[in-house]
Amino acid sequence: MKKQIEGIPWSLQRVLLDELWQDTKGKGVKVAVIDTGVDDVNPQLKPAVDARLGKDYLKPDKESASSGNDQRGKTDGTVDEVGHGTKVAGIIAARPRKGTGFVGLAPEATIIPIRQNDEKNSGKSDTMAQAIDHAVDKGAHVINISQDTTQPLGPESLMAKAVARALAKNVVVVASAGNDGMDGKLKNTYPAAFPGVLAVASSDRNNERAAFSQSGTFVGVAAPGVDMVSTVPGGGQCVDNGTSFSAPYVAGVAALLRAKYPQWTAAQIVTRIEQTAIRSINGRDNHVGWGVVDPVRALADGPEPPPSGPTPDPGPPKPPAPEPAHMAMSETPQERSERLATYALGIGAVLVAVVSGTAVVIRDSRRRGAIR
Structure with missing residues (x-):
């Protein structure tokens, strides 16, 4: 068990949590984490993970039956031998705990643990498709996928069809953009580049693209992805980097929006997140999309459903005619x-x-x- 990190992570210091949670903390919303599994022993995740809804696509049921009570033989998605999925889930829904300033953005949401990958990258696009279908069948409102492939996948691929089915069921699908951006080249990664998926790049403390973050025309928004604190199997926290941890930051915001506006469509929730992001330019670019996600602003806007898609900010207002300046002592x-x-x-x-x-x-x- 790792030691707890006492301080408040920088990615949470910029968020007024009392204001963010004034209407909801995500209660009643199910977020599927399709990853390396989600540990349900960590005290911050134990009350968040619903193992009854989970699934392990790397271990057949017969292997579990022959292993007795061995923790590693469970097939409910709560075995995480890598720790990756446990970190992802913590950023979304970790419960508050004495002794640490870390907490998930939606600390009353429920996690559906789905194990689809491991340290050997055993997960394939076809099993990812099965995992997405399972999440939908179990009533997921949001699906987080912090995995990617650069292999071109067309609309007829099994994963593309599974994503389309999830979107048709009004599920918000959030995916990481990938960490191969050091060369500066634009390229698509999947499932992030599928239409309708909210693709998330990584930003640093200055709201600029993290050097490793993959750029592309598919990027929707960016979110903190550098020096990210989150939960680890067994207990405690650690620090890690990557778009894998930017995506759940956005998935947490999506969970809060789903709880606050249950009547909104998945597309409207995605639009709200993109439209309220912090922008450095008047529109979007291929590095941070529509900007860096602003959780409080996304939840603070009025209840009116957003338009069908994000729009560039209006140009700067025309300055008023100059008036004689009043000189006054200001000391x-x-x-x-x-x-x-x-x-x-x-x-x-x-x-x-x-x-x-x-x-x-x-x-x-x-x-x-x-x-x-």
Whole structure:
């Protein structure tokens, strides 16, 4: 068990959690985490994970039956030998715990654990499709996929069809953009690049694209992905980097929106997240999409459903006609006293110089008179 990290992570310091949670903390919303499994022993995740809804696509049921009570033989998706899925789930729905400032963005949401990959990358696009279908069947409102492949997958692929079925069931699908962006080249990754999926890139503390984050025309938004704190199997937390941890940050926001506006469509929730993101330009780009997600702003906007898609910000307003400026003193009493003291010192210095100069003139005049 790793030690708990006491402080509040930087990615949460920028969020006013009381304001974010004034209407909901995500209660009643199910978020499927399709990953390396989700540990349900960590105290911050134990009350969040619903093992009854989980599934392990890497272990057949017969293997579980032959292993007795061995934890590793479970097939409900709660075995995480890598820790990746446990970190992802924590960013979404970790419960508050004494001794740590870390908490999930939707700390009352329910996690559906689905194990589809491991340290050997045993997961395939076909099993990913099965995992997506399972999440939908179990009533997921949001699906988080922090995995990707650069293998071109067309609309007829099994994974594309599974994503389409999830979207047709009004499920918000969030996926990481990938971590191969160091070369600066644009390329698609899947499932993030499928139409309707909210693709998430990584941003740093300055709201700029993290160097590793994959850029592309498919990127919807960015979210913190550097020095991310989250839960690990058994208990405690650790720090990690990657778009894998940016996606669940956005999935947590989606869960809160789903809880607050249950009547909204998945597309409307995605639009709200994109439209309220913090932008450095008037529109979107291929590095951070429509900007860096702003959880509080996304939840703070009115209940009216957003438009069918995000739009560029309006141009800067025309400045009003200039008016004569009123000149006023803006100094504090202390500054005024210091200013007057400075004046007094200056005047005193001038008087001293004048007196000294006068004395020198008189002296020289007397000397010249004595010579004559």
